[in-house]
Amino acid sequence: MRHDTDPVLEVEHLTMRFGGLVAVDDLSFRCGRGDITALIGPNGAGKTTVFNCITGFYRPTEGMMSLHGQNGTHLLERLPGHSIIWRAKVARTFQNIRLFSGMTVLENLLVAQHNALMIASGFSLFGILGLSRYTRAERAAIERAVFWLERTGLVDRADDPAGDLPYGAQRRLEIARAMCTEPVLLCLDEPAAGLNPRESLELNDLLLGIRQEQGTSLVLIEHDMSVVMEISDHVVVLDYGIKIADGTPAEIQSDPRVIAAYLGVEDEEVAQVEAEVGAL
């Protein structure tokens, strides 16, 4: 398995406590390079908390998260939030879409390339003077943005405000914006939420395409099992902040603990399952 031999992300003994609440408890898992890893679990299982730890929005209480990128290994828990994307190249999308709704679609994608453009503009000094170095960099940035707009089918709406797009297009735009940062690892928080079946299928194609063409590894939180089972190579199941299963989609589908976590069990089996998962 790729996640054992060539992991892009290793999460070891990750624990996140909020006061007395243990949201994530001693969680360890690996994401293979070029894999699509799905993080699933019932509501409140701690999936988004794991994402927030990986992407630097939370500082974990305990644990280590190492990212093996092209330019060496980064310990994510030690990087300040804004350098996680810039140095370690981990991008993310949000469960509730967070676009810059008053800016155009194109501007959204340019903001995503902020750090590279900032350097090209000499931290605004060259830019203010209107030197050609910055103009060239901006043109390249627009080209990259147009590439992703074409890839996500949004190029016709490039000059419209992002808040004016329909819901499905906003989801795609958020993915395009994250991809404009050229990530090694892309974390998608419920990318299929609110999409209709056809849009879900298109999303599958887009994600598979991103993996294939860009070599980006993906981690996704998803409740839509048609997406999870269809595209993921590796599934990690969380319940109450604890990993209860880890394996291929087929293994997960038949895992009794996963079924118990999602559907519950017959009354007479409760004691047996509790003993298995070590809940007592």
Added chain:
Amino acid sequence: MSATHPTSLAPTADAALATDRAAIRTKPAGIATAVRDALLAALIMFGLSIPILLLRTEQGETGSLVLRQRWPLVAVCCAIVFAVRLALRLYGIRALPSRKAVRREVVTTSADPAAQSGFRFATIATPLFLGVAVAFPVLIILGKGGLSESRYWIDLGVLMLTYVMLGWGLNIVVGLAGLLDLGYVAFYAVGAYSYALLATTFGLSFWICLPMAGLLAAFWGILLGFPVLRLRGDYLAIVTLAFGEIIRLVLINWVDLTGGGAGISSIPRVTFFGIPFSQDEDGFAARFGLEFDGMHRIIFLYYLILVLALVTNLVTMRLRRLPIGRAWEALREDEIACKSLGINTTNTKLTAFATGAMFGGFAGSFFAVRQGFISPESFNFLESATILAIVVLGGMGSQIGVALAAIAMVGGPEMLRNLGFLKSIFGEGFDPNEYRLLLFGLAMVAMMVWRPRGLISVREPSVALRERKSIAGSFVGEGHG
């Protein structure tokens, strides 16, 4: 399932609701109910008028206070309330809700045409305003037929442009970066005192002090920025307000340095790049073969502030198209998304604070060189509030809107001074000056009802792939502090 953006759905529902309400209200109200309702209103008016209108304290013959009762006034007021309420109940009320329904519908459907008209307006208005601003002194001198006669108008122009510049400076912080700053006047004060102190202590010329004042103000902007960066919204507003007050109180109390409440006087006047505006032989008039006139300096000041304001505008427009400007606007739209894209929000906020403060500092040193005298009195909270009102009134982030608002906010009250003809309507004792702030408040309320997002609420995108379309104000975020 049709994917619809929530904001486009909600107002339609509201409109439908309003129409329902209108339908309910337009049911013919019986005369009896109307009279009962009007009587109730009159009764409330009566109750309220007893403490407010009825009793009036006056000096009696012995010099002591006596209470005079004014029953006729109360009767007249109650009668007016009764009549108006009755009329509203019988005829007027039908118009109100139905108008509401129509207006909401317009807002939801015609966001684009409104945006387009605003955009066209901006493209025509910019060169027009620039032309008028450049030609203003010439036009005034020709119109008034003399240099000294036009002094009032050119002074007013200088004042307006100062506020235009301050508005543009604050627009970077409030309009672009979405950080509510209630203490902007602090940087204005820093700029003014920097020039005054450097010029009176070290004898440095204005042209050296101007950039130094800007840098010092930017420095103070960063100093203020550091502790307040974690704060958002109301908390940020309170801290910036406090900062403004701290600066003012330091200026009052550090008497050794600032002269305290007495201020700093005899600040060196502006020179024409080294040539003083004096009657001497090497003065401006003599050098250029003109007859000496004090107005030369005023006109020079006018063009000086015009250039300073235009520089502010140019730099802001440029910055908006650069990554830093886009990051400011992105910060206003969604700070968390900014973090997820690797934008260092701390530094981005600091640059916004510092850039805004720098222009405030430039304006401040201009203020000092123009007045020749400064004291802490000039930098009170009312100034901050006026500048903020200019930005909000103009439409946050809109350069031309802010300029228009500055002209309206500064010029409007001045215009009221000249409303002498109202005396013929309201009698000799009527002084429009006394009602200035009242009228002004009314105008502001009306503005906020009809154009709640400012004079120009549309946002112009900083870059376009094919066609540059303005963005309706309803999409644009207002910032969270």
